[in-house]
Amino acid sequence: MTVVTGFLGSGKTTLLGRVLSEPSMSNTAVLVNEFGEVGLDHHLLRRVDERAVLLGNGCVCCTTREDLVDALLELLDLDQRGEIPRLDRVVVETTGLADPAPILHTVFMDPVLQHHFSVDLVLTTVDAVNGDLHLDRNPESVKQIAAADKIVVTKTDAAGPEAVRGIISRLGAINPSARVFEAAFGEMDADELFRRDGAVSRAASGATVGEPHDVGGTHSVSLTFDGAVDWTAFGIWLSMLLHTRGEDVLRVKGLLDVGEVGPVVVNGVQHTIHPPEHLDRWPDEDRRSRIVFIAKEIRPEELLGSLEAFRGLLGARPLSLGAGHAVPSQ
Amino acid sequence: MCVLCGQDFVAQVHWTDRHLEDRARAAAPGSDPVAYQGDRRRDRAHRVVLTNEILRHYGLKLDDWGGSKYVLRDRKGRSEIVQDLGSLWPAAERLAGRAPDPLDPALRETLLDGQPLSVAGW
Numbered sequence: 015m016t017v018v019t020g021f022l023g024s025g026k027t028t029l030l031g032r033v034l035s036e037p038s039m040s041n042t043a044v045l046v047n048e049f050g051e052v053g054l055d056h057h058l059l060r061r062v063d064e065r066a067v068l069l070g071n072g073c074v075c076c077t078t079r080e081d082l083v084d085a086l087l088e089l090l091d092l093d094q095r096g097e098i099p100r101l102d103r104v105v106v107e108t109t110g111l112a113d114p115a116p117i118l119h120t121v122f123m124d125p126v127l128q129h130h131f132s133v134d135l136v137l138t139t140v141d142a143v144n145g146d147l148h149l150d151r152n153p154e155s156v157k158q159i160a161a162a163d164k165i166v167v168t169k170t171d172a173a174g175p176e177a178v179r180g181i182i183s184r185l186g187a188i189n190p191s192a193r194v195f196e197a198a199f200g201e202m203d204a205d206e207l208f209r210r211d212g213a214v215s216r217a218a219s220g221a222t223v224g225e226p227h228d229v230g231g232t233h234s235v236s237l238t239f240d241g242a243v244d245w246t247a248f249g250i251w252l253s254m255l256l257h258t259r260g261e262d263v264l265r266v267k268g269l270l271d272v273g274e275v276g277p278v279v280v281n282g283v284q285h286t287i288h289p290p291e292h293l294d295r296w297p298d299e300d301r302r303s304r305i306v307f308i309a310k311e312i313r314p315e316e317l318l319g320s321l322e323a324f325r326g327l328l329g330a331r332p333l334s335l336g337a338g339h340a341v342p343s344q
Numbered sequence: 345m346c347v348l349c350g351q352d353f354v355a356q357v358h359w360t361d362r363h364l365e366d367r368a369r370a371a372a373p374g375s376d377p378v379a380y381q382g383d384r385r386r387d388r389a390h391r392v393v394l395t396n397e398i399l400r401h402y403g404l405k406l407d408d409w410g411g412s413k414y415v416l417r418d419r420k421g422r423s424e425i426v427q428d429l430g431s432l433w434p435a436a437e438r439l440a441g442r443a444p445d446p447l448d449p450a451l452r453e454t455l456l457d458g459q460p461l462s463v464a465g466w
Contacts, residue, residue, distance in 0.1 A: 125356070244394070245363070246360075246387065246390050247394050249359075249429060250360075250391070250429060253358075253359075253360055254429075254433055254445075255445075258443040258446070259447065287359040292363055312447065316447045319449075319452060320452060323446075323452035323455040323456050324446070324455060326397075327394050327397055327398075
């Protein structure tokens with residue numbers, strides 16, 4: 015399952031229209047919130063109304079999207095009864111203002127869906143012309159960037175190369191772990207876009223660039239540890255952090271050396287953590303832990319200081335990767 | 345809840361327990377169930393020890409309860425039964441009267457000191 019999110023008018027539908035017309039995407043179902051002006055022509059198109067059910071503590075990211083549960087169960091039913099061609103993938107398109115976290119929460123928490131669907135990646139579109147404006151004005155847009163595994167910068171043809179460079183650098187500052195693509199006129203290679211390599215390969219190369227960035231109250235920090243980390247202790251630390259400060263932790267992503275043959279893939283958006291995967295081997299030669307935190311209202315020093323205090327339990331000390339420089343919001 | 349064994353049916357595995365769940369599922373048919381149970385117990389005991397290092401800062405203590413749940417207690421004798429780390433922290437917040445925050449400088453000092461607090465009776 016792929017979640018496609020992006021700012022209003024940033025070209026989500028155009029991009030989907032192009033990508034879905036490719037033969038390799040024929041067994042893909044699409045869930046959209048509104049049939050926009052750009053008509054998507056696809057035999058597995060479903061419309062869902064955003065219906066959110068707020069749970070317990072009232073945090074927005076821990077809501078269950080009932081509409082999505084119904085739509086996905088219906089697809090599952092059709093698929094298993096053989097009434098539609100075998101389903102390879104579901105693409106969920108959100109509204110421009112939607113926070114992607116509830117979608118992940120819905121899939122991970124539903125007693126049926128969690129066994130049938132997994133979230134491959136979150137794709138966010140940003141338009142090169144108005145992206146800066148959205149990021150300045152709209153806190154949801156920062157969340158969408160933080161939650162992304164891949165970011166597509168659209169309308170690069172309409173914006174000057176200067177503006178495109180500016181927005182890409184700003185996106186990198188908010189979310190150093192995401193891969194950034196450029197797409198003029200919605201031209202994109204579907205396989206490239208939907209291939210699930212985000213969690214591993216990007217954490218590998220992206221995190222090492224790691225610099226503490228400060229983008230209008232949102233900080234990101236990449237760090238590693240000087241040895242293998244006790245997975246139980248890390249789970250205690252992270253679950254505690256997410257319980258108390260979950261709404262401020264926009265993203266946690268990376269590979270963790272837990273002293274086993276392969277690393278553990280950690281991937282979380284706000285309170286919602288992907289089921290951690292224990293890999294059989296490292297994706298490349300570098301066998302160090304590398305993990306990126308994107309947070310608002312939490313300074314990188316606080317996170318590092320906290321992990322430092324937990325070093326006795328973790329069995330390793332945290333090290334910040336790279337020297338930092340701030341990229342001010344414009 | 346099952347009336348015979350007093351255990352809830354757990355529909356949702358917390359992400360911190362996922363590796364145990366995965367290991368149980370990956371075990372080949374006919375493999376020794378005792379080995380897995382041993383791993384699981386060791387893992388739970390280890391978690392209790394580590395978690396108590398943090399909880400003592402809040403005057404709380406965690407115990408394994410029959411290998412299926414944990415019991416969280418405060419010094420006044422109040423207790424709550426929790427399933428996993430997902431339900432532990434909200435319970436700790438209720439008993440301690442404040443949210444356990446890993447970024448809290450006071451907690452950091454307690455951990456860095458490494459001196460066990462004098463916990464009479466425990």
